[in-house]
Amino acid sequence: MSLQDIIRRTFAETVETQQSAALILSDTIEQAAACILETFLGGHKLLICGNGGSAADAQHFASELVNRFEHERPGLPAVALTTDTSTLTSIANDYAYDQVFARQVRVLGQSGDVLVAISTSGNSANVLEAIKAARERDLRVVAFTGRDGGALAGLLSDRDIEIRAPADRTARIQEVHLVVIHVLCDLIDRQLLGIR
């Protein structure tokens, strides 16, 4: 296969994945937007975690909420648990890497908050531990996953929401996650500001 073929095939695969995500995930995305909106209107916050590209997604999502998305509005409380290198390295060094998010969830999380857990495999130990900590602290979970949902899917309760990208390749899953993040920001803004 030529390099040009690979480029075209990647775009084609992305379009196909996004189209099937639109069909499969639209109801779940609407539920997730309602859950997050209710969280903010109740005076609660989002804690967001993930590794690698999903850490970048966590920060991207938090910045669009704390700062703004496409419209002027008051900032919305969201914290990416991926950014404080002193906290992350000390927890990993003194305890274990799988505790880097869980410890922050136990300290920062309060009943009524939501943990947004992002993992393409659904098998990252530190994300799974964060979900267990969220359960202890009475936080709901909005999970972004892919493939078969991994071990993460088995940890969720009826109160939680799983947005599972219909793809197997990590890159395609991450691309769906990013579109979902932007759609959630748009839905939240529209409902908060009364835009149709």
Ligand SMILES: O=C(CO)[C@@H](O)[C@H](O)[C@H](O)[C@H](O)COP(=O)(O)O
């Ligand atoms: O962005 C990518 C691959 O596209 C990588 O950085 C990827 O996020 C990392 O390998 C993560 O550690 C994968 O974790 P997860 O999505 O399986 O939880």
Ligand SMILES: [Zn+2]
């Ligand atoms: Zn990536």
